Amino acid sequence: MYKTFYGFHEKPFSKTPDPRFLYMSAGHREALARLQYVLEERELALLTGEIGCGKTTISRALMDTMGDAYHFCFIFNPRLTALEFLRVIAANLDVETPSTAKDCLLGEITEALYHFHDQGRCPVIVVDEAQLIPDREIFDEIRLLTNFQLDDRNLLSVVIMGQPELRKIISAPLYEPFRQRVAINYHLHPLSLEETQEYLDFRMEVAGGGAGLFSPDAVQRIYEITVGVPRKINAVATNALLTGFGKDAALIDASIIEEIKDELSI
Structure with a gap:
C-alpha cells in the first residue's frame, strides 16, 4: 500500500524492536x-x-x-x-x-x-x-x-x-x-521535539525512503500528542502515512495528524 507510494522498501514504523531502526538520541x-x-x-x-x-x-x-x-x-x-x-x-x-x-x-x-x-x-x-x-x-x-x-x-x-x-x-x-x-x-526519557523530527526522518531513511515527508507543523502535532514516546510516534506516523496514501498526499501535514488523532488510543 503506502510503502510503494512513499518509496519505502519496508515499513518505517513497525512495532518490532529491530536494532536497525534504533534512533540514537x-x-x-x-x-x-x-x-x-x-x-x-x-x-x-x-x-x-x-x-x-x-x-x-x-x-x-x-x-x-x-x-x-x-x-x-x-x-x-x-x-x-x-x-x-x-x-x-x-x-x-x-x-x-x-x-x-x-x-x-x-x-x-x-x-x-x-x-x-x-x-x-x-x-x-x-x-x-x-x-x-x-x-x-x-x-x-x-x-x-x-x-x-x-x-x-x-x-x-x-x-x-x-x-x-x-x-x-x-x-x-x-x-x-x-x-x-x-x-x-x-x-x-522521551524524545525532545527536535529529536522527534530526527527520529521520523531516520526511520524513513532506514526503510528506504527520504527525509522531510512530515512537515514541521505535523511534527509539532505528533510531538504534542505523543510527548516524544517512540512507540506512540510509530502509531501516529503509521496512521498518518495510511491516511496520506488514501489522499494521494505527497506531504504529511498537520491537517492529516488532526484527522487521525482521535482514532488513536494514546
Whole structure:
C-alpha cells in the first residue's frame, strides 16, 4: 500500500524492536554506553523508562554490539516463582534439564557459569518488564547471582529493565541489599521535539525512503500528542502515512495528524 507510494522498501514504523531502526538520541546513546560498560565490568545495571521509550530495542542493540564474547539470556515475563526464575536462567545457560530442587539447580547454574568462563564468554541475564516481578524473593535471587565470581571478576552480568514504577518498588528499605549491588542506574526519557523530527526522518531513511515527508507543523502535532514516546510516534506516523496514501498526499501535514488523532488510543 503506502510503502510503494512513499518509496519505502519496508515499513518505517513497525512495532518490532529491530536494532536497525534504533534512533540514537542523546539519551539512547548514554543508556547503551552505560550498559556496555556494565557488561565489560560484569556488574548489575538498572534501566528504566516509560512504556515505548526503546528499552527493549536498546537491549537488542546491546547484544548486537557486544559480540560473541557474551551469551545473552532474556527473560521477558518475570511473573515467576523464585524457583521458576532460576530454572529459566539455567535453561538459558544451556542446562539441558534444570532440576526442580533448588540446591541441585544452583549447582547446575554454577557449573554452567564456569563452563562459559572456560570458553571465554560472559553470560548476560536480561530481565525485561521487571516491574512485574511478583515478590522480593526474585530480587534476592538476582542479587545472589552476582555472588558467582572469581577472585578478580564476576562470572556474569545482569541487566534489569522496567517501567518507572520499578524505581518506586525497589526504593523500599527492604530492597537496600539489592540497590547496593546496582552499579549503573539510568532512566531513559522521551524524545525532545527536535529529536522527534530526527527520529521520523531516520526511520524513513532506514526503510528506504527520504527525509522531510512530515512537515514541521505535523511534527509539532505528533510531538504534542505523543510527548516524544517512540512507540506512540510509530502509531501516529503509521496512521498518518495510511491516511496520506488514501489522499494521494505527497506531504504529511498537520491537517492529516488532526484527522487521525482521535482514532488513536494514546
